[in-house]
Every structure is written in structure tokens, then in C-alpha cells.
Amino acid sequence: MTLNRRIFLGTGVAAAATLGAPAVLADGHGKPRVIVIGGGAGGATAARYIAKDSKGGVDVTLIEPSRTYFTCFFSNLYLGGFKEIDDLGHTYGTLAAKYGINVVHDWAVDVDRDAKTVSLAGGAQLPYDKLILSPGIDFVEGAVAGWSLAAQNAMPHAYKGGSQTELLKAQVAAMPEGGTFAMVAPPNPFRCPPGPYERVSMVAHVLKETNPTAKIIVADPKEKFSKMSLFQEGWANHYEGMIDWIGADFGGGAVSVDPAAMTVSIDGEETKVDVCNVIPAMKAGRIAEMAGVTEGNWAPVNAADMSSKADPDVHVLGDASQQGDMPKSGFSANSQAKVCANAVRGALTGSKVFPAKFSNTCWSLIDTNDGVKVGATYEATAEKIAKVDGFISATGESSDLRRATYEESEGWYAGITADMFG
Amino acid sequence: MLRAVFLPAVLAAISVAGAVWAEDFGDAEAGARVFTKCKGCHEIGQGARDRIGPHLNGIFGRRAAAHEGYAYSKSMARAGNDGLIWTAETLGAYVENPRALVSKTRMSFRGLKDAQDRADLLAFLRDYSDNPADVPEAEPTARATDHDVDPAILALKGDAEYGEYLSSECLTCHQQDGSAEGIPSITRWPTEDFVVAMHAYKRKLRPHPVMQMMAGRLNDEEIAALAAYFKDLE
Numbered sequence: 001m002t003l004n005r006r007i008f009l010g011t012g013v014a015a016a017a018t019l020g021a022p023a024v025l026a027d028g029h030g031k032p033r034v035i036v037i038g039g040g041a042g043g044a045t046a047a048r049y050i051a052k053d054s055k056g057g058v059d060v061t062l063i064e065p066s067r068t069y070f071t072c073f074f075s076n077l078y079l080g081g082f083k084e085i086d087d088l089g090h091t092y093g094t095l096a097a098k099y100g101i102n103v104v105h106d107w108a109v110d111v112d113r114d115a116k117t118v119s120l121a122g123g124a125q126l127p128y129d130k131l132i133l134s135p136g137i138d139f140v141e142g143a144v145a146g147w148s149l150a151a152q153n154a155m156p157h158a159y160k161g162g163s164q165t166e167l168l169k170a171q172v173a174a175m176p177e178g179g180t181f182a183m184v185a186p187p188n189p190f191r192c193p194p195g196p197y198e199r200v201s202m203v204a205h206v207l208k209e210t211n212p213t214a215k216i217i218v219a220d221p222k223e224k225f226s227k228m229s230l231f232q233e234g235w236a237n238h239y240e241g242m243i244d245w246i247g248a249d250f251g252g253g254a255v256s257v258d259p260a261a262m263t264v265s266i267d268g269e270e271t272k273v274d275v276c277n278v279i280p281a282m283k284a285g286r287i288a289e290m291a292g293v294t295e296g297n298w299a300p301v302n303a304a305d306m307s308s309k310a311d312p313d314v315h316v317l318g319d320a321s322q323q324g325d326m327p328k329s330g331f332s333a334n335s336q337a338k339v340c341a342n343a344v345r346g347a348l349t350g351s352k353v354f355p356a357k358f359s360n361t362c363w364s365l366i367d368t369n370d371g372v373k374v375g376a377t378y379e380a381t382a383e384k385i386a387k388v389d390g391f392i393s394a395t396g397e398s399s400d401l402r403r404a405t406y407e408e409s410e411g412w413y414a415g416i417t418a419d420m421f422g
Numbered sequence: 423m424l425r426a427v428f429l430p431a432v433l434a435a436i437s438v439a440g441a442v443w444a445e446d447f448g449d450a451e452a453g454a455r456v457f458t459k460c461k462g463c464h465e466i467g468q469g470a471r472d473r474i475g476p477h478l479n480g481i482f483g484r485r486a487a488a489h490e491g492y493a494y495s496k497s498m499a500r501a502g503n504d505g506l507i508w509t510a511e512t513l514g515a516y517v518e519n520p521r522a523l524v525s526k527t528r529m530s531f532r533g534l535k536d537a538q539d540r541a542d543l544l545a546f547l548r549d550y551s552d553n554p555a556d557v558p559e560a561e562p563t564a565r566a567t568d569h570d571v572d573p574a575i576l577a578l579k580g581d582a583e584y585g586e587y588l589s590s591e592c593l594t595c596h597q598q599d600g601s602a603e604g605i606p607s608i609t610r611w612p613t614e615d616f617v618v619a620m621h622a623y624k625r626k627l628r629p630h631p632v633m634q635m636m637a638g639r640l641n642d643e644e645i646a647a648l649a650a651y652f653k654d655l656e
Contacts, residue, residue, distance in 0.1 A: 049590065331594060338590040354587045357639075361595075361632055375632055377639055388639055391631040404503040408595075411604025415595045 031059040032348035035118050035128040037108045037287055039064030039092060041073075042134030042317030042333035044420040049341035051099040057349050061102040061126060062095065063118070070161035072136075073330040074413055076195065077365060079158075079169050080202030088161060094422035111291035113311055130344050133293070133308075134317040134333065135285025136160070137191050140297065143281035144184055145256035154259035155276040158199075159191065171275045172203055178213040179274035182264045184255050185220040186279045189298075191319045191328045193226035194374070196279055198364040201231065204239040205367055217273070218245045219266045221253030226327075227364060227374055233395045234366030284320035298322035303380035304356050305343035306336050315340045324384025325376075332360045334416055339380075356380040363409030369399070371406030447510070448538055453546025456539050463529075466550050475529060481508050482551035486524070497526040497606070504629040513547070514540050515627045522618040523628060525606065571621045576614060578646035585651025588644055591636070598655075613649045620645045 036047040039062055047062040068089045077083040095101045107121040111133075117125045139157065141148065147155060158168040172181065181203055185196045200218055207214040216239075224247070225231075235243045246252040251267020257278060263270050283289075283297035293299045293308040299316040300309040301323050308314040317340055318333030326332040339356040346353035361375030376390030393405065457466070463474035470477035476492040487494040487502030494502070501524050506512060516523045517540055519533040534540050592608060600609040608616075622628045623637035624645075640648070 053586075334594050335591065338587075342587055352583060354584055357588070357591060359591055359594075359636065373632070375635060377635055389635050391635055398503070400503045401505070404500060407604035409604070411597075411602075412595045414601060414603065415593065415597045415605060418597055418599070419590075419593045 029127075031057065032129045033059045033127060034061070034130045034132065034344060034348070035126055036060065036062045036132040036134065037064075037118065038134035038136060038285065038318075039066070039069055039103075040071075040134060040136055040318065040333065041330035041416065041420060042319075042337045043132065044069075044092075044095065045334045045337035046132050046134065046315075046317060046341045046344075047101050048095055048099055048420065048422055049338055050345050051095075051101050053341065053351070054345050054349055056100060058345060059102070060100075061104060061128075062092070063104045063106060063108045063120065063126075064092065065105060065107050066162070067091065067105050070165070071330065071413075071417065072159065072161040072192065072195075073416075075158070075161050075165045076198045076202045078165060079172070079199060080205045080365065082202075082365065082368075085166055088165075090417055090421045092421065098422050108287050109290070111287065111314075113291060113314065116313065128313075129348060130313055130315065131291075132315045132317060132340060132344065133285075133288050133291060133299070133320060134337070135287045135320050137282040137284065137319045137328075138286050140281040140283050143186075144278050147184075147257050147259065147278045147280060151257075151259035151278075154262070155257060155278045157279055158277060159195075159279050159282075168275070168277060172206055173210070175207070175211055175214055175274045177211055178215075179211065180271065181207070181214065181216045181275045181277070182271070182273040183216070183218045183277045184257065184264070184279060185218055185222070185225070185252075187221045187253075187281050189328060190279070190282045192362070193327050193329075194231075194362055194364045196220075197225055197227065197231045198366075199277070200243060200245075201234060201239075201364070201366045204235070204242050207242065208239060214242070216243045217264070217266070217271065218243065219252045219255045219264065220245060220247050221255075223248045226362070227372055227392065229395055230372045230393055231364075231366065234370060234372075238367040238370070282319070284316075288316060288320045295322070303383075303385040304339075305353075306340040307343070315344065324378075324381075325387040326358060326360055326378055326385050327362065329360055329362055330416065331362065331412075332358070334419060335359050356385075358385055361412070363405065363412065365406055365409070369403040369406050371402055371404075371409055372397075373405055373409070447545040447548065448541030448543075450542070450545040450549050452538075453542035453544070456534070456543040457546055459531075459534075460543075466547070478547060479550045481513070482510075482548055484508050495524075495526060495528040497524050498528070500606070501629065504631075506629045510544050510548075512627060514544060515622065517543060519618060521615050522622050525611075525615070525619060571618050575621070575642050575646075576617055578642060580643070580646030580648065580650030582647065582650040582654065584644070585647035585649070588640070588648050589651050589655075592648075595632075608652065609655055611652055613653045616649045616652055617645055620648070 034050055036043045047060050050058050051060045068091050070088045074088055078085055092103045096103045108118050109121050110119040117127050119125050156164050156168045158164040254267045256265045262273055264273050264276055284294050284299050288294050288299045293310045293314055299321050301316050301321045306315045306317055308316050317336045319328040335358045343353055345351050358378035361373055363371055363373045365371050372393035374392040377388045378385045379388050464478050465471055465473055466478040470479050472492045476489045485502050486506040487499045517534050520527045520529050520531055595605050596608045600607045620637045623633045626634050
């Protein structure tokens with residue numbers, strides 16, 4: 001290999017971190033310590049790769065409140081009846097038993113970056129040399145007039161995997177004949193750009209079988225969305241007349257809801273609905289804000305190693321990070337985690353640090369065996385993670401290809417969850 | 423003196439081996455003789471039926487695994503779904519090294535290494551296909567090419583440690599335990615097969631868009647590094 005020194009020096013922050021390694025090792029507390037907050041696609045992957053590749057040379061603690069983690073990716077397939085909820089649940093036993101990761105089921109409630117400690121809700125304070133934040137998303141308060149977290153039972157967001165997803169599915173099943181399902185779609189940027197539209201497809205799939213006169217209204221503050229032509233083609237083919245998508249041009253952004261009355265007002269017109277899925281504007285998971293690494297709603301990072309622009313010893317992965325061109329997705333978080341793990345391990349143990357390479361692919365299911373995908377590769381530049389090359393499924397593809405694409409997405413789910421949880 | 427003239431010429435030939443366009447199709451009569459190697463499994467011409475392999479009438483311009491009634495391998499069916507179309511270019515690559523194009527093809531044929539044999543065989547096969555898009559005057563898809571991966575590329579010794587890092591990107595989709603549901607297994611892959619397959623994606627001879635994209639940004643050293651890592655993966 002001819003990875004030359006200039007490439008390494010060119011990565012700036014990564015190189016500086018590598019050169020700083022002896023200082024960390026000489027701190028006198030034995031093994032270097034990494035704390036990872038958040039056990040999803042970013043955090044679980046980063047923890048696993050650092051533990052695995054350092055072969056016990058780094059002490060890795062993973063803080064995640066859920067004992068069983070339900071992936072948000074594929075949760076739409078559960079809504080559509082293609083997966084059981086248990087198919088989406090994963091536990092951390094292998095990360096503890098096989099990789100020696102200290103898995104702590106607790107909430108991280110504060111970060112002291114000067115003392116380099118993390119405080120847990122249970123009272124403990126844990127020291128770190130490197131901190132990796134992968135907290136996913138929280139919602140922007142007041143983003144949808146009339147909605148707050150207190151209303152999430154009447155009007156679920158179902159945008160974090162688990163009980164909210166189960167609630168929304170139950171509500172769809174309980175809709176009266178010819179009832180109305182409303183979705184309030186989020187503004188950019190948000191987790192899983194095709195997610196709301198795959199969800200609409202999956203709800204339509206269920207209603208077509210069980211409640212074919214039911215209607216779906218989508219109020220969207222955007223004028224266009226991910227895979228738009230593919231979804232619209234699919235909706236016309238499979239669910240003709242069922243889905244009414246109201247974009248920004250037609251007042252889709254002027255929305256308020258009344259969870260008590262179960263009404264949605266779109267551009268001044270009030271509608272009584274039976275189910276209302278409110279997906280509010282998003283921001284980085286709150287611990288990123290508490291750690292003081294956010295600017296606005298997200299945490300800016302350096303593309304070369306996902307380190308925070310506010311602190312070289314804090315890295316931010318996945319949805320919470322503001323990195324450039326990558327969409328907020330589980331695939332992206334997993335990809336970023338491996339780049340970050342390589343850099344963090346290099347900084348702490350002196351192992352080789354290789355140049356960052358990122359990629360993403362998002363599969364969506366429109367109806368049974370009608371899968372589509374979009375993807376891209378990315379590189380680290382001085383300013384951001386920049387897109388290199390990409391592709392998207394075409395409209396009018398053969399049903400064989402669409403089936404193969406769906407089957408591929410199932411293969412990917414098995415692959416990424418094995419990559420996260422061991 | 424002779425040596426001085428001869429050597430650079432050979433080196434030049436090797437270095438551009440991946441990009442040489444054959445002048446045109448070969449000789450169909452000679453191709454009929456080459457086809458004797460195929461006859462054990464494939465029929466062609468009037469009354470041809472499927473045998474161990476599918477009959478080859480009308481192969482040009484057809485999607486891979488699209489001939490109805492023949493039970494193709496899962497890999498070939500996948501290649502067809504991905505959009506592999508039989509043109510002079512893809513057929514040439516396939517008969518040269520079947521596994522470069524379709525990893526687990528059931529066609530147990532070690533490949534025609536001689537470019538002239540391939541050109542002749544394609545000329546012979548083309549006589550049984552009548553798609554006008556595939557006659558030689560009709561432009562690039564009809565032209566035979568030399569697909570050999572440069573021996574210098576095959577000879578590269580990869581850095582397995584770098585390969586391990588690069589492989590982490592593969593593992594988002596391909597499972598380390600070799601499961602192959604929906605996405606093919608890539609474990610226990612012979613080094614050369616791996617390298618030629620990745621280069622076939624890189625050149626867009628293999629059709630899958632994700633793999634074309636992923637392979638497209640790997641340089642020769644990186645492909646060698648991955649191969650070195652996968653070779654030793656248990």
C-alpha cells in the first residue's frame with residue numbers, strides 16, 4: 001500500500017489527534033477510555049468496532065437506556081404488516097459478552113467537557129478520554145402548532161422505534177370504515193428522508209386490504225421529497241385515489257392540530273381525522289445540546305473523523321451531527337461510525353488511521369415486492385462530507401427488479417444489525 | 423537492438439490491455455469451431471433446445487436469465503434483474519471469465535483466454551441473433567473488447583490492514599457470517615475472482631448500481647487490499 005504521509009497530514013484533525021496519542025496514553029490511568037452515548041446505528045457500531053479492533057486495548061462503555069433497541073429503520077415495514085415488532089428488537093448481550101463492552105442501561109444527563117466526565121441519571125459519573133455522541137433525534141418544541149410531546153398518545157410521531165410505532169399501528173387498525181389518516185410531514189433536515197413517504201405507502205397498503213374506502217392526507221411543508229417520482233408513480237399504481245399529498249405550494253406548511261378534538265387544520269381548512277401522525281421538525285438528541293456541541297439544532301463536525309467542531313475529544317455521529325451532504329439515516333450513521341472508530345482508535349492506541357470513506361443507501365417499500373432505493377458515496381473535504389457519486393431507482397422498472405430490490409433491503413437489514421450488535 | 427525495440431512494445435501492450443478495442447467481430451466459421459467447446463451444454467440453430475445450458479438462439483440483446491423455461495442459477499437471475507444485457511461486450515466478458523461477471527454461475531467453463539477465439543465465437547453466435555442493434559456496423563455494443571484485468575493489477579499485493587478498514591463498508595450489507603439472503607455472500611472468495619469481479623463493477627460490465635458505485639471509487643490498491651483481507655477471513 002502506498003498510503004503516504006501527505007494523505008494523513010491532509011486530514012488535519014485526525015493527524016493532530018494521532019500525534020496527540022502519547023499524551024492520552026501517558027495520563028496514568030491505564031487503558032484509554034471511550035464512552036459512547038446512544039446504542040443505535042452510530043453508537044453501537046462505533047462501540048463494537050473500537051472494542052473489536054483494539055482487541056481489549058481500549059475500555060469501551062456504551063450508554064443506552066433501552067434494554068431492547070427497536071430500530072427505527074424497517075419500522076414502516078412493521079406498520080405495513082411485513083415485519084413483526086420482535087423482528088425489529090435487538091439486545092446488547094453480544095456486545096457485552098463477545099466484545100467486552102461495558103453496556104450501561106441508563107440515561108446520560110450531562111457532560112462536563114472540562115473534567116471529561118459523563119453524568120448518568122442513576123447518579124454515576126464516568127470519566128472518558130474520548131466521547132462519542134450518537135443520540136439520534138429529539139423534536140423541536142412548538143414546531144407543529146397544537147402538538148407537544150404530551151399529545152404523543154393522541155397523535156403519535158412514531159419516529160423513534162418501539163412503543164410509538166406499535167401505537168400508530170394499532171390506531172390504523174382501529175380506524176372506522178372510510179376514515180381518514182393524516183400525516184404532518186417534517187421540514188428538512190430530518191431523520192430518514194424517504195421515511196414519511198414509505199410510511200404513507202405502508203399505511204395505504206394496510207388500508208387497501210382492510211379499509212379500502214379510507215383516505216390518507218399528507219400535509220407537507222416541503223415542495224418536494226426524497227424519491228418523489230418513485231413514490232408518486234407507486235401511489236398511482238397501487239393506491240389510486242387514496243392518497244392526497246398537499247405540498248408547500250398548496251399550504252401544506254400552514255398546519256395546526258388539535259389533539260383533543262382530533263382535528264387538523266391545513267391552510268385554514270379544518271378536517272376531522274381518525275389517526276394523526278405528527279412528525280415534527282427535529283434536532284439533535286438533547287444530550288448533544290447539554291454537552292455544548294450544538295449550533296442551532298445540530299452538532300457541527302469535522303468530516304475527516306466526525307469530531308465536534310467545538311471539541312476534538314468529542315465525536316458526534318448520525319442524525320445528531322451536521323456533517324454536510326449525507327442524509328440522516330441508519331446506514332449513514334453506521335458508515336460514519338466506522339470512520340470515527342478508526343480515528344478514535346488511532347488517537348488512543350497509535351493504530352493506523354485510514355482516510356475517511358462514507359456511503360449510504362436507503363431502500364423503501366411501496367407495496368408488496370415493490371422496493372426502490374437511492375444511494376451515494378461521499379468523501380471528507382475540509383468543509384464537509386461531500387457527495388461523490390450516486391444512483392436512484394428508475395420509474396417503470398420491471399417487477400422482478402423491484403422484488404430483487406426489496407429482497408436486497410432485507411439482506412441489508414440483516415447485515416447492518418449484525419454489524420451493529422455483533 | 424532487437425530487444426530494445428521489442429520490450430517497450432510488449433509493455434505498452436500489457437499496460438493498455440484493459441482498454442483495447444478489437445477491430446471488429448471475428449470469423450464466424452472459425453467461431454463455429456470454437457463453439458465445439460460449448461456444445462456439450464448449449465445448442466444453437468434451428469430446432470435448438472435447452473440442454474444443460476439454455477439454447478443460444480437470439481442471445482444478443484436479451485436480458486440475462488430472461489429465456490423462459492430454463493431454470494437459471496440464483497446468481498444469473500440476480501444479474502438479469504440487475505439489468506445485465508447480453509451484448510458483444512458483456513458476452514465477451516462472460517466467455518472470457520464467467521465468474522468475473524456472474525460469481526456463482528452454474529456454467530462450469532474456465533473461460534476463453536484468447537481474444538481471437540472470443541471474437542470468432544461472438545461472430546458465430548451473432549449469426550443466430552437478429553437484433554439489428556447488435557450488428558457490428560451498428561455501433562459500440564456490438565464491438566468485442568479485451569476484458570483481461572491487467573496482470574500488473576492482479577499481481578498487486580494488498581495491505582490487509584487497510585483492507586480490513588475498507589471491508590467495514592462492505593459489512594453494512596454483506597453479512598460476515600456468509601448469509602446470502604437478498605444480498606450475496608462475499609466471504610471465502612478466491613483473490614483473483616474477487617479482483618476481477620470488482621474491476622468488472624468498476625467498468626460497469628456488471629450491472630448492480632450500488633456495487634458499481636462502491637467499486638467505482640476504489641483504486642487498484644484498494645481493491646487489492648480488500649482482496650488480501652477477504653482471502654484470510656475465516
